[in-house]
Amino acid sequence: MNFEAILFDCDGVLVDSEPITHGVLRDQLAESGWDMPIDECMRHFIGRTVRSQAALIESRTGRPLTDEWMARFYARRDELLRAQLQPIDGALDAVRAAHAHTGGRIACASGADRGKLLLQLAKVGLTEWFGPHVFSGHDLPRSKPFPDVYLAAAQSVGIAPERCLVIEDTPTGVQAGVAAGATVWALRSSTGDAAALRDAGAAQLFDSMRELARLWRQKTPQAAL
Incomplete structure (x- = not known):
């Protein structure tokens, strides 16, 4: 991994x-x-x-x-x-850690319309971390569950999808990440169905965005992330 x-x-x-x-x-x-x-x-x-x-x-x-x-x-x-609007608990720290661990190779890939996406990132103070690497499924030929938005995001950071980790929370989003060829980890939420996330192809389920840094350390080689 x-x-x-x-x-x-x-x-x-x-x-x-x-x-x-x-x-x-x-x-x-x-x-x-x-x-x-x-x-x-x-x-x-x-x-x-x-x-x-x-x-x-x-x-x-x-x-x-x-x-x-x-x-x-x-x-x-x-x-x-x-x-x-408020950030998901632990999300800001997770993004900062991901940015540091990957040398800035992070992106946001959403099925939402671009106006909403940009509004939300700005509202919670995440715009600067993603820079130009923000993608809306509305701007592409197909939105989730098709892979287009994740393929565009991977291309923007210059990494093959197979070398990307996708963080999702819905079966539709998991399907999109898997279809792109990425490994997908899924955040379980109060509205989520763990079995459906697994069935969609999630390789790892987790319960809090605060868990991500620990999971990376456990599941990746010393040289990775």
């Missing part, structure tokens, strides 16, 4: 955005005619883009998923993220 670069997902790995984002989404879907508890909303949408679920939304609301609807969702979501 001689990893030469580390590629981080964002939502649920670096920032605690999922309850905020899905709370806004749940409320707006309820206004459109599809009322459900927040945990059900997260089961349907976590790790996926809203637009990728357009057919499901339209079948439940009886209305088209329009650009105007999406723009209203983004605006409401971003307002709350600016006001309430």
Whole structure:
């Protein structure tokens, strides 16, 4: 496990955005005619883009998923993220350690839209650590679970995907990292399913971002990381 670069997902790995984002989404879907508890909303949408679920939304609301609807969702979501977003416990230290251990060969690869991604990294003080190595699945031909965003991230840091470690928290994201050829470690969360993460191809599960430095020391040769 001689990893030469580390590629981080964002939502649920670096920032605690999922309850905020899905709370806004749940409320707006309820206004459109599809009322459900927040945990059900997260089961349907976590790790996926809203637009990728357009057919499901339209079948439940009886209305088209329009650009105007999406723009209203983004605006409401971003307002709350600016006001309430916090980093995942231990994430800032994990990113700093990864940057030091890899000589700066780290990237952020998210399925979220670029506006949200940049807002979130700036809000929690992570922008400087990733520099230009920030990638949104919305900017690529395919988003997660396809590998495009992780392939772009690996290319940006100049390391073959097979020599990269991906940090994820959803089965969809794990599938993307595995499809890219990387090794994937998955953070178990309160909304996560350990069996699903394993089935998606996660090589290692862990319970806190504070565990990462210890895991690297245990699982990599002395010369690595």
